[in-house]
Amino acid sequence: MAKIILSVNAGSSSVKITFYKSQNPPSPIVDAQISGITSPPQTLKYSKSSGDKKEQLDENLDTPPKAFKYLLERCLSDTEISEIANVDDLACICHRVVHGGDYEDSIEIDDSTYHHLEKIEDLAPLHNFSALEIIRACRKELPNVRNIAHFDSAFHRSLPLHVRTYPIDQEIAKKNGLRKYGFHGISYSFILRSVAQFLGKPRYQTNLIVMHIGSGASICAIKDGKSIDTSMGLTPLAGLPGATRSGDIDPSLVFHYTSDASGLSPASTKEMHISTAEEILNKKSGWKGLTGTTDFAQIAVENPPTENHKLAFDIVVDRISGYLGNYYVKLQGKLDAVVFAGGIGEKSALLRKAVTQQCNCLGFDIDSEKNDRGVANDDPVTDISKSDKGSRVLICQTNEQFEMAYHTLEELKMV
Numbered sequence: 551m552a553k554i555i556l557s558v559n560a561g562s563s564s565v566k567i568t569f570y571k572s573q574n575p576p577s578p579i580v581d582a583q584i585s586g587i588t589s590p591p592q593t594l595k596y597s598k599s600s601g602d603k604k605e606q607l608d609e610n611l612d613t614p615p616k617a618f619k620y621l622l623e624r625c626l627s628d629t630e631i632s633e634i635a636n637v638d639d640l641a642c643i644c645h646r647v648v649h650g651g652d653y654e655d656s657i658e659i660d661d662s663t664y665h666h667l668e669k670i671e672d673l674a675p676l677h678n679f680s681a682l683e684i685i686r687a688c689r690k691e692l693p694n695v696r697n698i699a700h701f702d703s704a705f706h707r708s709l710p711l712h713v714r715t716y717p718i719d720q721e722i723a724k725k726n727g728l729r730k731y732g733f734h735g736i737s738y739s740f741i742l743r744s745v746a747q748f749l750g751k752p753r754y755q756t757n758l759i760v761m762h763i764g765s766g767a768s769i770c771a772i773k774d775g776k777s778i779d780t781s782m783g784l785t786p787l788a789g790l791p792g793a794t795r796s797g798d799i800d801p802s803l804v805f806h807y808t809s810d811a812s813g814l815s816p817a818s819t820k821e822m823h824i825s826t827a828e829e830i831l832n833k834k835s836g837w838k839g840l841t842g843t844t845d846f847a848q849i850a851v852e853n854p855p856t857e858n859h860k861l862a863f864d865i866v867v868d869r870i871s872g873y874l875g876n877y878y879v880k881l882q883g884k885l886d887a888v889v890f891a892g893g894i895g896e897k898s899a900l901l902r903k904a905v906t907q908q909c910n911c912l913g914f915d916i917d918s919e920k921n922d923r924g925v926a927n928d929d930p931v932t933d934i935s936k937s938d939k940g941s942r943v944l945i946c947q948t949n950e951q952f953e954m955a956y957h958t959l960e961e962l963k964m965v
């Protein structure tokens with residue numbers, strides 16, 4: 551029986567793929583990632599048992615499907631990795647699909663589920679379009695391999711009615727599926743399990759506020775192991791600003807931005823219907839709109855190069871802190887830990903310092919040496935709290951590819 555699982559995580563600025571041996575827990579064979587899809591040149595990170603390698607790429611891999619194709623070919627042609635030399639050894643491919651609509655769990659892709667996902671593509675045009683294109687390519691090129699879609703939105707199936715409902719005409723809301731879905735759920739699921747294990751608590755008794763801060767950024771309040779609120783909404787545009795996303799704005803801003811904002815943008819195709827407003831708020835805003843760069847490492851620095859770099863940093867810290875206060879109240883102050891995760895949450899000591907300073911009145915205090923050291927090893931969780939009292943402040947190296955492989959192994963009863 552085929553024994554290899556491939557997990558594919560197409561994000562907004564990166565594509566990460568990992569091949570796993572079907573063991574419990576899944577054991578990585580090779581991990582390959584392309585980052586900087588929105589800011590060339592793209593970089594490749596390639597890790598296998600014989601070592602890690604980083605290189606800048608000459609190819610222009612400016613869309614997730616192009617990056618995926620490159621990564622797959624690179625891994626499959628690596629003669630050092632005997633385990634994946636034969637594609638017949640692939641049992642299945644797990645795909646991160648950001649928007650799952652009403653799907654509350656992962657599903658196997660067949661013609662019917664694929665077409666259903668196509669219908670809700672417009673609710674996350676920038677993410678789902680790429681994910682479906684990658685699934686389409688896998689089904690065509692590797693017809694004997696099963697494809698399983700894992701949804702970011704599924705973790706938030708527990709959102710209470712009053713949290714997920716928008717105060718608009720409910721007939722229209724129901725007809726068009728207009729409600730809060732929430733995203734980054736595969737990451738939150740990994741973080742919940744890892745942090746509960748770290749704290750020595752059962753998941754169903756664990757209360758957390760988790761920040762997944764990357765090119766797309768969101769926060770989740772977890773009570774007794776369940777999502778009770780999250781900052782993204784109907785689409786991944788709501789809530790915090792991201793690399794190219796505005797996050798929350800007054801919705802009326804759209805009507806005053808330009809006179810043709812509601813028309814279809816030139817990026818609109820037969821498959822992806824996207825308006826000019828959606829394109830501006832999703833692709834031309836966020837810290838790119840403020841500073842010109844999508845790279846937060848150039849913004850989170852002691853001496854920002856321009857006033858707008860400083861402004862971008864201050865805005866991000868302000869919006870994150872606002873949600874921390876909000877979710878602290880929703881959890882009635884009963885939380886085990888606040889957790890930083892995602893490319894920025896894991897790597898930027900300056901962001902962690904600024905956020906915890908701003909929220910110091912909630913009892914979040916960090917040890918500056920531990921914070922500067924950041925993640926030390928392969929352990930997913932690092933404690934950077936100052937003292938043993940109160941809620942822990944943790945960093946979690948999230949791993950969406952692992953989470954998908956883990957669940958697939960359980961669901962398909964492969965081990």
Ligand SMILES: Nc1ncnc2c1ncn2[C@@H]1O[C@H](COP(=O)(O)OP(=O)(O)O)[C@@H](O)[C@H]1O
Nearest residue numbers: 561562563564764765766845846847893894897
């Ligand atoms: N040392 C760093 N300091 C601050 N930001 C960083 C650092 N390294 C990477 N980043 C930022 O992390 C983001 C990518 O995060 P990631 O979660 O991997 O992205 P994606 O949303 O595509 O999954 C980019 O905005 C990148 O600039």
Ligand SMILES: CC(=O)OP(=O)(O)O
Nearest residue numbers: 561562733734766786
């Ligand atoms: C949901 C989302 O924004 O994902 P990413 O951060 O990977 O773009």
Ligand SMILES: [Mg+2]
Nearest residue numbers: 561562764766
């Ligand atoms: Mg991501």
